[in-house]
Amino acid sequence: MSLLELRGVSVDYDGTPVLRDVDLDLADGELVLVSGPTGSGKSTLLGVVTGLVPRFSGGTLVGDVLLDDVSVVHAAPRERAHAVGYVGQDPLAGFVTDTVEEELAYGMEQLGLPPETMRRRVEETLDLLGIADLRGRDLRTLSGGQQQRVAIGAVLTMHPRLLVLDEPTSALDPTAAEDVLATLTRLVHDLGVTVLLAEHRLERVVPFADRMVLLGADGRVQVGEPADLLETSPVVPPLVELGRAAGWSPLPLSVREARRRARALDLVPPAEAVSVDPAPGVDVRRLSVVHGRTVAVREVSLPLGAGRVTALMGRNGAGKSSLLWAVQGSGPRQAGSVRVAPSGSDPADLKAGGRRSLVGLLPQQAGDLLYLETVDEECAAGGPRTRGLLDELVPGIPGDRHPRDLSEGQRLALALALVLAGDPPVLLLDEPTRGLDYGAKAALARTLRRLATDGRTVVVSTHDVEFVAQAADEVVVLADGEVVSRGPARRVVAESPAFAPQVTKVLGAPWLRVDEVAAALEGRGS
Amino acid sequence: MSTPAAVPVSRRTALVLALASLGGLMMLLWPLLLRVPPDTERIDPPFLFLALLPVVIAVVLAELSEGGLDTRVLAVLGVLSAVIAVLRGISAGTGGIELVFFLLVLAGRVFGPGFGFVLGVTSLFASALMTAGVGPWLPFQMLVSAWVGMGAGLLPRRVTGRAEIVMLVVYGVLAAYLYGLLMNLSGWPFLLGIVVPGHEQTALSFDPGAPLWENLRRFGAFTLITSTGSFDTGRAITNAVAIAVLGPAVLTTLRRAARRATVRGHVDPARTAA
């Protein structure tokens, strides 16, 4: 018997179909991954299961949703809450109370459970997720990974049989993401909870998935074993890309499998790029940033070359954002100086206008930059070059669209165009890859490479190791506000397993990207 | 724009609102209504009303939320209350530059009279909780700002574009003065005392024995001297400027939110059953 069943479900928003004739069966105790390009309706599918679609989203739903063979298609999300738990993308935005313990109890209070049961379940859940020492903490003071685990716990206390998660690791650093995923697999294995999970970064989740739902651009879905579906999927993790390039069948889904297959490959390693000393771009000297009593950045000295893309990596809270803001000159600085070539002036000494024509910064929440009602108005306010820049980045965005209605990638491009409008020789980007799918990330990587080729100094902070492999020349790893390693991407990434992309994990250094392997395979063939 | 009302107002709710407003108005205007036998020794301001008014407000709120508010409307209500509380917190102590009504008026306009009423109450209450400003004045403030929010929701719907902004500016100015006037009225007998035969009071104090006109004159002078000329005018100007300048942008933002908060997609039953 299936736990939850979708029968012939179609959804359209104002006549635009998003899902078409979806049939899906979820059994007890399996982990099902939902994948597809951005805008293919992953969130919509999850919403149909939780009941948020169409009640919260608008649109029309046709078809039937069965929970334990009883139709619940007319039931609001709250009427499904006892069986279906939902964790959104940003856990902080979904928190209703302000301490961990109250948050865990909230759902049970709504269900009207007796106080003794609530007390017992809160304690059990605290232990199950390993967050017992956080019980009295203010939710806002928790790290991203802790917040995500509390959000999962807050749903688990209601003892749902199905857990629906929308990109639970998109904002987390690799280690925290692995923690959360390990928690999820444990729930599946130990408690028999069914997990339905949407995720952009497939490389993180595919090894854990029992089945996969692949959404196509036409709104139809394919359901099956991950290995089968990934043969033809338009979005695949680098591992699968590697497998395709090497012609492996069946495709490897874990690094271990791939390694075994890779032994047979005999490739000439890519030539070490001849490293010319770059022209000086930005010279950061003994920079320190202090927030209250915590030292966010401690005496960081960092020469950054012009014409290079430098990736800034490190855990959440390692000081990446603080460093970028301090370099830009808008953020607080305790000590130290920044010199931008060729004039050698420090952006912190300038007014806002001068600062941004010297150093551009794209903040983490790119939407913070936008305040007008149409794309055209934004471009007009940004300066004469903005529209042209935008069309270079992502052509064809309609000018009368509201900036908030754009897709993640389009909005990012608009924000980037606004930052680049002042033509700064230095460009800093804070976590730009959040919420982007593989296609959008590849486009961003190309953009950054082009900007660097034009002679700009580009610094990008990110958790995404695969993006680093595509975009960066150099990598700087921060920990606790200090630089712990620095150098060419190929070397730094090979040194630390946590930051190694999948290709490096499989083939070892100096391999970094699938296209290198593909080129080498081709070279061998000819 | 035909978005459904965020907080529906049924005929019964409207009746409750009207009765409560009448009661509240009497409690605010009591000095003008008070009629006592001429030989009264002593008159106290009716502290009783301070306790009664919260009950009246509670009844209206209970009635407005009786059918169960939509979760999204509730969340928007909470968030807007917090924003208004912040605006109030920022503008407090800057000499009459008060931005309280600007957002209340715009939100009442977009989300409708029922929402405006509730928002008026919750925003003032939230700001009082936050700045620890709960005091005897609070029920009166909540009631009057609830009227301001409700009134904004009752303005004619058909007016759009520039005319709408002009209308809202005018309403904002009126609301600012009216709010000041009513708050002064509620504080007047408390602040200046009440004239009792045999005891002297200030020439502007409330005199229950005097005719209505005389008391109006005294109150008029009091309010003119204390705030109408300064604080209230400051408040009126700031609100007018804020609505005129920020109004269009904020209205767009709020309307987008209102659309998303009141949209109800539907399950197609005919095709579902098939």
Add this chain to the structure above:
Amino acid sequence: MSSARLPRDLHPVAWWVWAIGLAVAASSTTNPLVLLTVVAVASLVVFARRSEQPWARAFRLYVLVAVVIVVMRVLFRVLLGGGVGGGHVLLDLPEVPLPDWVLGLRLLGPVTRESVLAGLYDGLRLGAVVVCVGAANALANPKRLLRSVPAALHEVGTALVVAVTVLPQLAESARRVRAAQALRAGDERRTGRLRRQLVPVLEDALDRSLQLAAGMDTRGYGRAGTATPAERRVTGALMLTGLCGVCVGTYAVLDTSVPRLLGTPMLVLGVAAAVAGLLSAGRRVGRTRYRPDPWRWPEFAVMASGIATGAVLHWVSEHQLVVAYPDLASFPQVTLVALLGSLVGLLAAVAAPEPRPVTS
């Protein structure tokens, strides 16, 4: 020491009832000695039993407001009230007649002891009420108070909880947006800057509110049963009756030419019907509470001490007029009843347990 008095936060409602009792006491007298005693009692209890949470520090603000009220009262007397009636002239200020169009007012003039004292006494009364309310603000945890709103106001209470929770996030978002807007070109005028600040913050906040709503709804918020049409009709009838009663009662209290029967009895009836309506409206909500604030004997004791203070001083205002409203010509007197009555409030400090220490 009984387990009821182990360190914990007293139920916020108990503190509010206590404070309202004290406020009633303060509002029923103008005797400065009694008023100062009440203020002292409230302050002592605050110092003895407040926690280290931020709201506990607000007490100073209330005291400040009270002082401002008293000063205002006296100043108005001096400014506007001079020269009316007789009395001991303290200070003979020149009188400034204003032109006729200012309604024939006179400013300044001789300042009499009586007029200053009258202003002082009246001001003290309102100031004392403010201090009592301030005490409640400092002692009761506002968030826990919101959790104890009557069931009928559950929705509005939830909106307030949301507001209080969102507030720190708003501050954070405002800071972020200000920093971000400096990174792009745009409107540099003053109003334009305001727009650049406000619109993104508002968009962000409203986006969040929808996510929050999704979080609440999927966790079962509002799934409690609905009332039957009959129950709803009863609720509506009770509320309407209550409001009618309050309206008629209010008018009758103000206009003494109306039969007395329509006054206080009508008000009582109205409030009773309204409260019954609220209770009836609250029945449909079927939630439970995790670790509810217990209500044990210290809560009763604290509440009782406040109520007793209010009751005694109300009695004094009815039966000992000279004490409650002293003559301005002589030094005010106090009776033992009035003094003891106002001191009863101190028992709250003894009965209430120590607040729970703050842990980070």
